[in-house]
Amino acid sequence: MEGISRKIFLEMEAPTEEDSRSGQQRIEDALAQKGYEDVRLTLKAMRSIYPLCDEAGWEITVSLAWNGNNWMVVGLEAGDMTGNHYGIAVDLGSTTIAARLLDCSTGACLAEASGFNRQIAYGTDILTRIFYCKDKPEALEELRQVTVQSVSEVTKKLEEKTGICAQSCIQMVVSGNTAMIHFLVGMDPFCVFSTPYAVRADRPGFLPAADIGLPVSGYVFCLPGKSNYLGGDIISGMIDTQLYRSDSVCAFFDIGTNGELVIGNKDFLLCGAGAAGPALEGGVVKTGMRADKGAVDRVWMENGEIRIHVIGGQKPEGICGSGIVDLLAELFLHGWIDLKGKLISEKSLKIQKKGEMYAVEYAPGLFFYQSDIDEFVRTKAAAYTMVECMLRESGFSMEDISRFYVAGAFGKHVSKESAIAIGMYPDMERERIINAGNSSLEGAAKLLLNMRFLDDLEEILEKMIYIQFGAIEDFLHIMVAAQALPHTDMERYPTVMERLAKMNGNKK
């Protein structure tokens, strides 16, 4: 493992009158012999030389942390402790913080934990949090502390699971979107969402963990961002998927609160971001909810009846993203909604007029409204259009995409078939659609274990060209075409046409 931290066992001679080099010099010389030149000691490490080295008979293990330019000795231990070499990778999400404690000598994941981002108390929506502290340094400091505390709580869980305290981990790699990194560092993130979208800092790099207030002994490395909407979490996804090393063209789509898209290969990387997400997270839909206990996460039809699966097996309380996609796909495939997504009331008694509009009762007492459908169709159209426009910009087409990565919780839970049926994903070979999982966390973990990726970050950032979807002249035009189910141009969805034909055949 050639990560951004090292543990090196040094067997040194105890000082004698003939060789009275200082403790510091002995350590530096011993490290130089092992190929680590120009290593510096932190104040804390210097202070711990005595009595530790004497007591350990000058057989000690040093913890080295890369600070972006140099190796720094950030800790000393008696004896050979090279086997205890740990680090932490963190995905700092706006809702959930996920972290992993890694054995940096084997690369093994020793534990994973997650917890809520306590910023939620300041607004479930990021914008509310941002307005809370806009130009109010005390409020910003409050949110900074809450962010640090939230990360610390998750690392505490790792500690409880493994018995390894965070302080004995050397480095921490944090991946998060630009606003989250602003909160963590303590910078006013209003810039992320306001014109001209020039953020404060997008490459904070290696910052002393003690300065940030996080418990590891070395540095906190925040993955750099490309732009306001394209943050370190996406860059981390690049590291994870190695898209920038691919010979063939790949797409990487992170669908969450926002949608972020990268299309490219070893020769080019186009990226963009857009409001493709909200409806998918259940935030816009009336009975929408997060994928938590009580959420309908699977929907299918049997004998003209809607069947559901509820997380936790309890009474349904609402519907989450994967449930919505299933529901729409089933409604469409069974003809309860037409190509434009309009509910056809005569198709079922479950479709009822609720106030001004129609709605379908997908679970006892829970309704999915026409306005919800319309919102969702716009969302999926936006997502599809982002992919289409960006491909066009790159000179490639859907057929050229060898791998279509879908990152995040959405990609993990959504049924590929349903997402294709409603024209959200392109109609391609199913095995080419890859659930990238929490690629933000995966990338952070990989970087922790392999410092070569630091150079790759430079390469990625340099290669990336940010496409302003708003600047694409016919974006809206293309999106309107994508607002049909699965698409106005049905030729693009041969397998969906087949399913529809089969369904209609069955009916006959």
Add this chain to the structure above:
Amino acid sequence: MEGISRKIFLEMEAPTEEDSRSGQQRIEDALAQKGYEDVRLTLKAMRSIYPLCDEAGWEITVSLAWNGNNWMVVGLEAGDMTGNHYGIAVDLGSTTIAARLLDCSTGACLAEASGFNRQIAYGTDILTRIFYCKDKPEALEELRQVTVQSVSEVTKKLEEKTGICAQSCIQMVVSGNTAMIHFLVGMDPFCVFSTPYAVRADRPGFLPAADIGLPVSGYVFCLPGKSNYLGGDIISGMIDTQLYRSDSVCAFFDIGTNGELVIGNKDFLLCGAGAAGPALEGGVVKTGMRADKGAVDRVWMENGEIRIHVIGGQKPEGICGSGIVDLLAELFLHGWIDLKGKLISEKSLKIQKKGEMYAVEYAPGLFFYQSDIDEFVRTKAAAYTMVECMLRESGFSMEDISRFYVAGAFGKHVSKESAIAIGMYPDMERERIINAGNSSLEGAAKLLLNMRFLDDLEEILEKMIYIQFGAIEDFLHIMVAAQALPHTDMERYPTVMERLAKMNGNKK
């Protein structure tokens, strides 16, 4: 001025939607255009980008601090503040702390201040302080804090004198002996005085000032030491005198609590340290005192009478180093003591039997005892022997010395003629004996203003060969020869012989 800090005025374009680079990136790019590549921002600097840059119309001044490997942006200010570029040089003495506030753009010294080292409360003698905290981390922390506080008090005085607060200074360079630097950094300094004399750290380098607890915005650079007894104060003296660049052989002698000696030129540097000092500081002599109010600092004879000068013009309370050297020289030249330094009671009524031994009354009620003289003669013999032995080791002789630097308060106050008369200084052309003043402070100031000296430090440390005087076989033998006044080998002191001859001639 090419010092270890810079102030750079950056006129940047405000962000636009077309150029939405982050504030951090704009600063880094603007610095790169001025030739500062790979500059990183500290957490504090990153946090201050907003609202400062916006408010300043993106015309800002950045403070750059060298951290030993890179330039770090440690502060931002609105507008062109390049004229306000300050730094602090400190001589951290065991008794006195002297500091200078420098204008780093012109090199001008804006103020100098000094104050006591509060460690004195833990013992006037360094050893007492060291024993106080030996293996007691809490006591060590107490002394560390006292040291930091003492330095801060002196910088506070600079602030009062100039109106420039220490926080608006970028870098601080501290020069001090090895024990003082251990105290400042917070390392147990017992090692400095105990076998095998391997210290904890002799090259602490650039440490974040905030971590040390000192008020500048960048780093505290501690001058490196060569060995336990040859600390950063002497290395700083090398920078000041440029001895290591000299074509001809020079000697550098710092006579204080200890005596530290360097002999060399651009080709070699021999160094050593020995107990040459205590008697010179008035510590060992019964009525000895520091060169303070009430101290006899000048002594001469007129018509067979001892005349004195007292600091502050008041009633004499004791005698300091320069007074002692004058007194001994006069006693010797006037035949009141013989070649061996023995008082000749019949020479004057001022020479009286006090208890077991003779003593000379140099001021009303103040006596200089035979034992004081003996102690002092041993001291001056040690000093002379150090020079002689080291010259012999280097293959040179007294005649080869082109410049003989005497550093510290001793060199400043002692009369060259008197020091030669008693054989403490070699008998050489007077203008070749140079009072180097507080070369420890001078060197620190020069380094602050010229980063080339950082490379020179490497060269100096590498070139320096430490001579253990204890390991020189005939050191004691040579010292015994030097215990005569001015020396057993009178040939070495032609001008003293002349004076004696003249005196005797006058008497005839």
